[in-house]
Amino acid sequence: MALGKQAKTLNSSQQKAVLNYLQSTRSPVRNKVIFLLSLKAGLRAKEISQLTWRMITTSSGEISDCISLTNSASKGSSGGVIWLNSDLSIALHELWSLSWQLEENDYVITSERRGNMSAQAIVNIFSNWYKQMGFEGCSSHSGRRTFITNAARKISTVGGSMRDVQMLARHSSLLMTQRYIESDVDAMKRVVQLI
Known part of the structure; x- marks a missing residue:
């Protein structure tokens, strides 16, 4: 997709x-x-x-x-x-x-x-x-993408990893899970300041 x-x-x-x-x-x-x-x-x-x-x-x-x-x-x-x-x-x-x-x-x-x-x-x-x-642009899959994106953003705060997000999404590959995750420009800006 x-x-x-x-x-x-x-x-x-x-x-x-x-x-x-x-x-x-x-x-x-x-x-x-x-x-x-x-x-x-x-x-x-x-x-x-x-x-x-x-x-x-x-x-x-x-x-x-x-x-x-x-x-x-x-x-x-x-x-x-x-x-x-x-x-x-x-x-x-x-x-x-x-x-x-x-x-x-x-x-x-x-x-x-x-x-x-x-x-x-x-x-x-x-x-x-x-x-x-x-x-506009929202569909029955919007909730699922939001769920996966939110899980990916919060998983490290509870000691988890992207593999756990993959399991929650029930995807056979981590690559598929990564395709669902929405990027966050503000988070990218903030993390660069921490480097």
């Missing part, structure tokens, strides 16, 4: 604006979960559409501290464990409490008719939100 064709990342004010906008939609809790699955867990549209409650609940039926994403729900064989951000965990608890007669095999994200949504439907939802907000 050429650099000019990549989805744009979302800055913190854009993230807040989207969360505020979603409160006024027909399914605010579900839509918040969709957005946070992308932004705070780095899930792709297909993964959001294929996520089941079994992948995020414990054997006792409680929301887990991680997503156990199966290969069948991911791109290729890129399933794995994704740790839950606290904001995403809260939103999932809220969605779980609003859902009635759920089975653990049920999809987390459903349409108003309770059927699961296709990956294309998730792509379309993101496209519509960003169009409504005037965010």
Whole structure:
């Protein structure tokens, strides 16, 4: 994917604006979960559409501290464990409490008719939100790129490395992970002054 064709990342004010906008939609809790699955867990549209409650609940039926994403729900064989951000965990608890007669095999994200949504439907939802907000160049992949970029910028503060970011992104190569990371001109200016 050429650099000019990549989805744009979302800055913190854009993230807040989207969360505020979603409160006024027909399914605010579900839509918040969709957005946070992308932004705070780095899930792709297909993964959001294929996520089941079994992948995020414990054997006792409680929301887990991680997503156990199966290969069948991911791109290729890129399933794995994704740790839950606290904001995403809260939103999932809220969605779980609003859902009635759920089975653990049920999809987390459903349409108003309770059927699961296709990956294309998730792509379309993101496209519509960003169009409504005037965010040009943003797509369903913007949250994922933002997640990977933010993880790369913060991983050294918790003793991690780029290999850990690669594992969070569930990429087979570090080179692919590096292609997702947005550069930061201000950070480059500051680091040069430290040299």
